[in-house]
Amino acid sequence: MQLIHPDISSEMIPKLDEIIAAHYKMDGAVIPVLRLSQDIVGYLPMALIDYISYGLNLPRSEVLGVATFYSLFSLIPKGRHTIKACLGTACYVKGIREVTSRISNEYGIKEGETTKDRRFSLEAVRCLGACGLAPVLVVDQDTYGGVTPSQVKSLLEHYE
Ligand code: FES
Structure with missing residues (x-):
């Protein structure tokens, strides 16, 4: 799956891949993967949610459910x-x-x-x-x- 989003640079993608690979098939992977991915991108655009669910082989609803449940995560870009x-x-x-x-x-x-x-x-x-x-x-x-x-x-x- 390709990850194309204006806020996600080509340098970020290998780092995101590494995070996903390190947590693949791990119990409770969603929270750390979302947190580390948000640290890289600054927030969690929908394209990234899709990429993470594809990478972790989890339903999008599960990843999105976690991302919207915790106030730590933001689906919109943060201001300066x-x-x-x-x-x-x-x-x-x-x-x-x-x-x-x-x-x-x-x-x-x-x-x-x-x-x-x-x-x-x-x-x-x-x-x-x-x-x-x-x-x-x-x-x-x-x-x-x-x-x-x-x-x-x-x-x-x-x-x-
Ligand atoms: S109500 Fe306590 S600081 Fe606003």
Whole structure:
């Protein structure tokens, strides 16, 4: 089977083949193969899911089921920066929804999506344990509290 995808280079394919071969017929192979493959490609495009199921001789539904079950795996490309919006109760009450709506309007992404230029991915998360700062956004490793919709653009603009 040929693996053709714009995000999978010809240098990646032998490495993926090696991972698949090393786990062939092993019990519980799917998780490590997906994890190692995602480390190489950055995410798990459908063509790669198909390639892995073919290589491991497992049904596509089984591989896809594992890939969609664990939050560790992503079927969409990740942006260079990840915005985590807290949808926990305190943040909800303090207006995180208005903040995420502003992000959606400014950058054209909803939760679980990545901008076309792969600058940002937007994720919804549960309580980040910083409720006193609600509403909270975390961008990469940076935590921002008391975020208002009008701050969104200036806060995000220096993440290139
Ligand atoms: S609810 Fe958002 S940090 Fe706790």
